[in-house]
Amino acid sequence: MALEVNGKSYEVDEEGYLANLNDWDADIANAMAEADGAALEDNHWEVINFLREYYEEYQIAPAVRVLTKQIGKKLGKEKGNSKYLYELFPYGPAKQACKYAGLPKPTGCV
Amino acid sequence: MGEEAIIKKFMYVNRKSPYGTIYALESLEVVLISAAFDQDVSLTFTDDGVYQLMKNQKTEGIGMKNFSSTYSALGDYEIKKIYIDKESLEERGLSISDLQELVWEDEDEDYAEKSSINLVSRDELSEIMNQQDIVMSF
Amino acid sequence: MSMLHTVNKSPFENSSISSCLAMCTNDSSVLFIEDGVISVMKSTKFSDLIMDSLSKYKIYALKPDLEARGLSLDNVIDGVEIVGYDEFVDLTTEHDSVQSWL
Numbered sequence: 429m430a431l432e433v434n435g436k437s438y439e440v441d442e443e444g445y446l447a448n449l450n451d452w453d454a455d456i457a458n459a460m461a462e463a464d465g466a467a468l469e470d471n472h473w474e475v476i477n478f479l480r481e482y483y484e485e486y487q488i489a490p491a492v493r494v495l496t497k498q499i500g501k502k503l504g505k506e507k508g509n510s511k512y513l514y515e516l517f518p519y520g521p522a523k524q525a526c527k528y529a530g531l532p533k534p535t536g537c538v
Numbered sequence: 539m540g541e542e543a544i545i546k547k548f549m550y551v552n553r554k555s556p557y558g559t560i561y562a563l564e565s566l567e568v569v570l571i572s573a574a575f576d577q578d579v580s581l582t583f584t585d586d587g588v589y590q591l592m593k594n595q596k597t598e599g600i601g602m603k604n605f606s607s608t609y610s611a612l613g614d615y616e617i618k619k620i621y622i623d624k625e626s627l628e629e630r631g632l633s634i635s636d637l638q639e640l641v642w643e644d645e646d647e648d649y650a651e652k653s654s655i656n657l658v659s660r661d662e663l664s665e666i667m668n669q670q671d672i673v674m675s676f
Numbered sequence: 677m678s679m680l681h682t683v684n685k686s687p688f689e690n691s692s693i694s695s696c697l698a699m700c701t702n703d704s705s706v707l708f709i710e711d712g713v714i715s716v717m718k719s720t721k722f723s724d725l726i727m728d729s730l731s732k733y734k735i736y737a738l739k740p741d742l743e744a745r746g747l748s749l750d751n752v753i754d755g756v757e758i759v760g761y762d763e764f765v766d767l768t769t770e771h772d773s774v775q776s777w778l
Contacts, residue, residue, distance in 0.1 A: 486611040487604070491574055494614045501649060555686055557744050558711030586686050586714070592746030599740025606746070629688070631719025631751070 433459045445527050449483075452530030460528050464519070468528070472516055474503055479529040489534040492522040546671040547578045552587035553675065556606070557597070562590045563605055565676035570608075573615035580619035580670075581612070582663065587676075588626050591637040606638070613642030613654060620654045623663055678703040680771035684710040684778065687722040692777040697729055699775075705734040707759070707767060713741045716756045723753060730755040738764060 430437045431444070433456050439447035444460065446452055457476060461468045468476070478499060482490050490498065492510075500508015507513075513521035522534045550569050556562040573579060583591055590609070597604040612620070620640055627633060634657055641651040658666070667673060681704060687693045693715055696706060706729070708715050715722055716737040729735060736757045742749060749758060759767070768774055 485607065487608050488570065488611060490611070490614065491570070493574065494611075497645075498614065501643075501645075554689075555711045555714065555745060557741075558684070558686070586688050586711070589714070589745055594748070595746040596743045600744045602744065604744075629721050630714070631717060631723070636746075 431456070431459065443527075443533065445533055446530040449530055449532075452480075456530065457528040464524070472525070472528070474507075475499065475513065475516060475521065475525050476529045478502060479525055479531060483529075483531050489522065489526045489529075489531040491534055492520065495522050495525075543576065545576065545578055547580070547669065548572070549580050549582060549667060549670040549673045551582045551584065551667075551673060551675040552590055553585040555586040555589040556595070557600065557602055561676045562587070565674075566605060566608060568674070568676075569612070569617065570615060573617060579617050580621060580666075581617060582621045582623070582667070584623035584626050584663065586626075588622060588630065588632060588637070591622070591640075593636060593638055609638060609640060612640060616642070618642040618652070618654050619656065621656050621658050621663060621666060623660060624657050625660050627657075677772045678705075678770075680704075680767050680774045681706045682774065682776045683708050683712040683715065684776070686711040687715045687720070693722065693725070696775075696777045697725070697733075700729070700733050702732065705736065705767060705771065707736040707738065707764065708741075709738045709764075710741055711745075713737045713745065713747060716752050717747055718751050718753050726753050726756070736763075736767065 429440050429442060431440045438451050438456060441447060446456065458468055479489065482498070496508055496510060496513060499513065517524040526534055550565055552562060552565050554561040569579065569581065592606070595604055595606040622634065622637065634655070640654045642654050643649040644652055681696050681700065683692050683696050683706065685692045689711065700706065714720070716726055716735065717723070726735065734757065735755070736759050737752060739758050739760050742752070742758070752758060
């Protein structure tokens with residue numbers, strides 16, 4: 429499967445996750461969000477950028493509870509809770525945000 | 539909801555060197571997945587398993603994913619008990635300083651970092667292993 | 677016949693290393709690859725065995741496998757030659773045959 433962005437074609441898996449981490453850029457994230465009928469704002473980018481940093485350091489996409497806890501530590505308790513994260517990413521914060529961040533599906537995500 | 543949560547003691551025993559076989563990576567994935575179930579989890583590194591935690595792993599040359607940095611995420615997954623078999627290190631001419639330092643963050647103490655590593659003798663390990671409800675060996 | 681022996685298992689895992697060394701003759705070489713590279717490290721319980729063999733056979737270890745496992749090249753037993761994939765190929769062609777100990 430492929431995703432078309434700015435006239436370029438990127439390989440994605442059957443669930444729309446980017447096949448190659450290094451292909452990622454902000455335009456790809458925006459295009460993925462648009463296809464889901466969403467627009468990415470600063471609050472989304474905070475989470476997406478956090479996920480990319482986490483992956484860079486640990487080589488895994490964090491499970492949703494780890495994400496929630498770490499967001500709370502980094503961005504404040506008012507953001508480190510499922511309600512806030514689900515409002516931003518209604519398809520599931522780990523799943524959807526990881527997809528926009530160009531990461532593989534989180535380990536342990538069924 | 540309303541049911542009493544049953545918490546069992548799980549120990550994952552890692553006995554193989556990384557990369558030569560798939561055991562080390564498989565174990566790590568099982569540990570990360572099962573961390574979602576709120577159990578009392580510990581990890582043991584014994585025999586060649588101690589090599590899994592070696593510092594300075596560089597896998598570009600063998601074309602495999604370097605998963606050694608993922609062990610540092612174990613603390614985020616509430617895994618705070620990591621046992622290293624002292625005799626296994628000695629037989630291999632290694633010391634604890636050859637291995638990564640693994641920590642967890644204590645939320646109640648302003649995210650203070652605390653060590654997860656426990657260097658144990660085989661006798662101590664035997665005692666800890668015998669207190670487990672479930673032991674899984676990789 | 678010159679023979680290149682390759683050993684890919686950790687000496688702590690099985691007895692390939694001693695079986696292999698027992699079959700070696702004067703024109704044999706031994707190349708340690710994958711988990712086998714653990715065999716050539718200093719201060720393990722197999723170090724003496726390797727040091728004794730060095731006077732009889734050429735012993736090699738594959739560098740990418742040492743590096744992947746975080747095994748410092750400085751801690752490889754003196755006299756063991758550290759080689760890359762290109763030299764692995766050369767060794768294979770320079771010997772009459774290759775025996776892989778699994």
